[in-house]
Amino acid sequence: HDAERPGDEERAVGTTVPLAALLSGTAGPGRDEEGALALDLLVVLDAPQLDVETGAMLVEALPDGCRLVLGGDPEVLGSAGPGAVFADALAARVCPRVASRRPDPGPLGELVSGIGVGELNQVEAPGKEVVIVPVRDAGEAVHRTVQLVADSVPRAFGLSPEQTRVITVGHGGSAGTRALNTALKQRLNPGPGRFGGYDPGDRVAYAPAPGRTVTGTVLGADPEGLRLSTGEGEVVVPKERVESALRHGWALTAHQAAGGRWPAVVVVLPGDAAPGLSRPWVYTAFGRAERHLSVVHGVDQALPRSVAEVLAPTRTTRLRPLLIGLLATPDEE
Template identity: 65%
Template sequence: MRAIGEGRSRGGPGTEAGGAQESPPDEARPAAAVSRAPRDEASAAARAVLTEGGAPEALARPAVDALGEGAARLLREDPWLVLSLPGVRVEHADGFARALLGPQAGPGDPRRARALVVRLLERAALEGHTAVEASKVRAALGQHFVPDPEEALRESVSDGSVLVFQEEDLDGPAASKASEDEEPPMRVLLGLDRYALAEESLADGLVRLLSTLDPAAPKADWVGAAREAPSPSAADLIRAVAESGVVVHTGGEAARAEPAALVSAARGLGLRAWAVTATEDSRARLGGLLGSGNSGNSGNSADSGDSGDSADFPEALVTLPGLLSGSGEGPERAEDGSLDVDLLVVCDAPRLDVEAAATLVESVPDGARLVLSGDPGVLWSVGPGRVFADLLAAKVCPQVASRTPDPGPLGELVSGIGIGELTAVEAPEKEIVIVPVRDAGEAVHRTVQLVADSVPRAIGVPSEHTQVITPGHGGAAGTRVLNAALKERLNPGPGRFDGFDPGDRVVHVPAPGTVVPARVVGADEGGLRLESAAGPVTVAREHLATVRHAWALTAHQAAGMRWPAVVAVLPGDAVQALDRSWVYTAFGSAARHLSVVHGVEQALPKVIAQIPARARTTRLRSILREQPVPPQEG
């Protein structure tokens, strides 16, 4: 159901979706000088207001980034806007407001309530939700001493801070108990407009592609291509694509051969077909399947650690960050901004958040075909939404499930996890090794021993091609502790470049959900110099927070990549952070060997059997169910 309350998110002058918008440069002066001067002035003004309210001066630049060049005025008029800045807690914002407003800054101030509502929805978005049930927001407002949460929500909807929706509850317990003759239960949701508009735009784009394809006037011999397909599942996929503008394809690592066969067949038929992957490593592996690239091109590749030039890849391949960056990577664009493609195959589709998916689908022209392919068992996107899962559940387009299983003991283990079973698997070549530990300290010690000694000696995989995966950054066996221990053993040094040394294994995260594995080369006045599979990267010193050591990663960081060997660390205190999708992603990242440093005892089978994934509240499935989708066969 469309929003029953309309409005835009609050923001300062010259802002769009919470981001600062630069003024056009003056032709008489360099653009950088023109844009920098007003921002410096705005930062100085914001710094003065922040200092007056007892807030850190370091928030001045983020305030201008979030609220625009009028940040100082906006913060003085509405001090609780400081809640939109990084690291600011509710008690900090309340103290800041009292310092600026005096006694009138009470818990029932409408400005406070409005900021809290937006804050709660923004924090929910960080957990993957695109909307939140109104009852949960009301309860949270009560915990923050808002005297009338219901009135606070009404005012937030009325002034356009949030949107409100009423729709069927498709996932709640009442829905599963309702009979076919009963009206489905309803729920009221609140959402920020950026995610509401993204989900609606995505649904509109998918329906557009389903509606504008004319299968009765094919441009290619799809029947012949299906006949020549290398496998029955590839033939099924080609036939489905011949008949529909949108197709969903599911399968594991071995099933990636099927979208590769589709792209190859389509290009052989003279069509403008492209494949999109989430990471450079995924691009390397798909490039090998397309037959023109080198599957060992990425330093993280399952087959090789040799670095290579991205130009080795087939013309038909591009990464999602490259395609959406506006840098010109991938297919050319028409004058209206749409991609010059007849077929776009998106691998790693579960990694798409709702905003990236909406942008991608909007760029596919009328009459073209879109395939979303991926493994439904892996972790969902870092950003809000569960696009792939919602599209599967909505059943508005053909779905092709691969019949190609992942081979070997690792394939058997991961396939069992995918259906909720942790089974004992024969591993005659030590493909799977379980290492029980008593506590986190022992887990760290055994992990370092495995990476530095046991796996290279017994399995033949060198340390630089072995990846450690653990549930979180913090804790006694999180990435911070493990990376410190692994650095000390594998590349000791003083950290002379802001904590990094040449040869350090790192990841660069230039944007949420974009993880670029690299090695430190050095540093100069420009910043930290890295070498990645895509080429050299220099990270400016002010952005060094986007670089982390990477001998150990979280499963979210590792998603979309594979290594010859993986050490999965499951300390005893990690149970609350685990679900089936985490285990599936971590274990499935191993191509040849998996060591499991295991301290969760009998909790792991229970997690795999009972907790498929962390719940996310989204609206895409409901929106698609309401759309006038053309009848689909298959």
């Protein structure tokens, strides 16, 4: 969110723009004569996804006197890039903190809240808000996932496949994003992949910069590259970057999905996913669902054990002591 500086006879108007577009100048109020963003107040949502480089660019772009509000859930997975800006700012206690402990309503909110404190509870879900789908192996996991996205969820909830996201632990493996996306494309949007392996209508995940993912749909191609429709508007991926920066996006990793929410989510946990599970991973993946969550479950007791016992590795950064040092008085140094 950002609020433009009001003129003498104009009140501030709040707008919502992607942070990357704000920093690049393609959206938002633009820069003043000193190169700072013309803002009085900036509210950054999903702030745990800020890596240290983006955080530094953001702070350097703010004018003197601007107020910065970082908002987000401290329990979700942190940024895919280096640093832990949100966690370090919280731990350093360098600014006022306002905590909201009101969970999302209903069975999904109850389930995710329990995971946040290390408990994987069975919840009453009379409206099939949460469904567990046991599988024996990765092949069955892929088959059941495609069935859920293409048939079961649309039939039970009236949600299209475009309103459903699949989340799994990694890109590789027999039920990673590559295998799942291959199967989902074959069912939902079959085609020859005439544009560098992609066809119009394909769901994709685009990484315009390391650690940042934008989801969208392929519109077509032209001499400049592959054209996508995304939440940030139309984007052109240069031909030379298609192979390295683009993946099919019906299925995502939890890090890729961390900044989004969808009406329905299918979390895929084949047997070989167990080593990649942790409480923040499960909390993040399960918490992406707004109305319905299906868990394709093949990890047996590794799921409750990871929720109860496995925390994310602590990142070693210099930001926390630097922030604390900024507030230290001469007597404390």
